[in-house]
Amino acid sequence: xxxxxxxxxxxxxxxxxxxxxxxxxxxxxxxxxxxxxxxxxxxxxxxxxxxxxxxxxxxxxxxxxxxxxxxxxxxxxxxxxxxxxxxxxxxxxxxxxxxxxxxxxxxxxxxxxxxxxxxxxxxxxxxxxxxxxxxxxxxxxxxxxxxxxxxxxxxxxxxxxxxxxxxxxxxxxxxxxxxxxxxxxxxxxxxxxxxxxxxxxxxxxxxxxxxxxxxxxxxxxxxxxxxxxxxxxxxxxxxxxxxxxxxxxxxxxxxxxxxxxxxxxxxxxxxxxxxxxxxxxxxxxxxxx
Amino acid sequence: xxxxxxxxxxxxxxxxxxxxxxxxxxxxxxxxxxxxxxxxxxxxxxxxxxxxxxxxxxxxxxxxxxxxxxxxxxxxxxxxxxxxxxxxxxxxxxxxxxxxxxxxxxxxxxxxxxxxxxxxxxxxxxxxxxxxxxxxxxxxxxxxxx
Numbered sequence: 001x002x003x004x005x006x007x008x009x010x011x012x013x014x015x016x017x018x019x020x021x022x023x024x025x026x027x028x029x030x031x032x033x034x035x036x037x038x039x040x041x042x043x044x045x046x047x048x049x050x051x052x053x054x055x056x057x058x059x060x061x062x063x064x065x066x067x068x069x070x071x072x073x074x075x076x077x078x079x080x081x082x083x084x085x086x087x088x089x090x091x092x093x094x095x096x097x098x099x100x101x102x103x104x105x106x107x108x109x110x111x112x113x114x115x116x117x118x119x120x121x122x123x124x125x126x127x128x129x130x131x132x133x134x135x136x137x138x139x140x141x142x143x144x145x146x147x148x149x150x151x152x153x154x155x156x157x158x159x160x161x162x163x164x165x166x167x168x169x170x171x172x173x174x175x176x177x178x179x180x181x182x183x184x185x186x187x188x189x190x191x192x193x194x195x196x197x198x199x200x201x202x203x204x205x206x207x208x209x210x211x212x213x214x215x216x217x218x219x220x221x222x223x224x225x226x227x228x229x230x231x232x233x234x235x236x237x238x239x240x241x242x243x244x245x246x247x248x249x250x251x252x253x254x255x256x257x258x259x260x261x262x263x264x265x266x267x268x269x270x271x272x273x274x275x276x277x278x279x280x281x282x283x284x285x286x287x288x289x
Numbered sequence: 290x291x292x293x294x295x296x297x298x299x300x301x302x303x304x305x306x307x308x309x310x311x312x313x314x315x316x317x318x319x320x321x322x323x324x325x326x327x328x329x330x331x332x333x334x335x336x337x338x339x340x341x342x343x344x345x346x347x348x349x350x351x352x353x354x355x356x357x358x359x360x361x362x363x364x365x366x367x368x369x370x371x372x373x374x375x376x377x378x379x380x381x382x383x384x385x386x387x388x389x390x391x392x393x394x395x396x397x398x399x400x401x402x403x404x405x406x407x408x409x410x411x412x413x414x415x416x417x418x419x420x421x422x423x424x425x426x427x428x429x430x431x432x433x434x435x
Contacts, residue, residue, distance in 0.1 A: 185348065185352075188348070189341070189344045189345050189348050190341075190344075191344075192340075192343075192344035192347070192348075193337070193340040193341040193343065193344040193345070194340065195340075195344075196339070196340035196343050196344060197336050197337050197339070197340035197341075200336050200339070200340070201336060227347065230344070230347060231347060231351070234347055234348050234351045234352075235351055238351050238352050238354075238355040239355070241355065242355045242358065242359060245359060246362075247362070247363055
């Protein structure tokens with residue numbers, strides 16, 4: 001199927017709305033005298049650009065007849081974009097930008113049982129991995145090119161499930177009832193294993209309509225490209241543990257992940273000022289994010 | 290064993306696993322091409338165990354380095370314990386791969402279309418030597434705490 005202008009149009013409008021919404025939020029927070037880190041905004045825009053590249057334009061067009069191009073799109077839409085969007089902390093921004101009553105409704109919603117179940121790492125991993133499994137091992141991949149609505153639904157699912165999974169494991173937004181690090185580590189490993197296994201089985205058993213040679217290149221790209229993004233996920237996961245386990249933090253309250261006002265930047269310090277043992281009292285203005 | 294010494298061994302073991310996996314991936318897959326990305330003779334369970342090991346080894350490598358940094362910042366890094374763990378992790382995985390995965394489960398072999406005996410013996414003897422060296426380091430480190 002050649003992408004119809006209507007599908008591309010719908011997807012472009014959704015992504016533009018997401019960009020405008022976020023930028024409005026950042027402006028509202030600043031006008032109120034608050035602070036929102038520029039790197040979060042950059043991360044949000046970059047995430048949307050990654051998604052846009054996969055959904056609309058030359059890469060998306062090539063993906064209709066070239067499995068390797070499809071896989072580049074999959075890595076952008078299902079892994080890169082979610083990671084960048086999660087790091088942009090959109091919920092934190094919303095909670096700060098919305099009027100108090102609305103923000104309270106949002107935080108009640110986040111704490112509600114259905115959201116809690118949906119954002120549990122196990123649910124998110126099943127939605128994310130299960131979706132991919134269905135896509136490549138059933139006739140879904142072929143059906144995608146025959147029906148525009150399946151095409152749109154699959155892409156939205158890949159992005160949403162990717163976001164949900166990434167947020168449940170390394171999210172920086174507030175998440176009431178986030179499970180402990182052991183659970184999250186186990187789910188992360190299980191998901192990465194499923195991704196690698198799926199990549200290898202696509203290599204041996206191409207989806208219907210994909211030529212074996214094309215499937216092999218695509219599968220290797222899925223495997224090694226997935227590895228690169230997995231490394232970033234694991235690195236961020238471990239760094240969060242490392243920061244939380246800082247012995248110097250024990251005697252003072254944990255700083256918020258994203259400061260409400262710009263924290264003073266320490267541009268340089270003398271070697272003697274670095275806490276070697278971790279037990280020394282620290283200056284209070286260490287930037288934690 | 291106190292918490293810091295346990296963490297020293299754990300960090301070493303995890304990095305050892307990561308090193309074993311890295312050597313396997315880079316030397317045998319990428320450089321020598323003894324292993325294949327996927328041959329259709331690999332049973333489904335082999336693919337799953339491969340995937341799990343692959344994911345776990347990435348995680349283990351990075352987690353081990355953060356654990357190492359944590360030990361350093363707490364001032365409780367213990368070199369012999371850490372090295373003992375590392376040798377034990379590398380050798381332990383290699384022996385598991387060489388005996389259970391290669392021989393008992395027949396998931397894959399070191400290489401294909403050659404007489405396997407010299408390869409298997411070399412592989413497993415190196416594994417045992419690594420385990421012995423790691424154990425000696427650990428026992429000595431515990432007898433004479435640093």
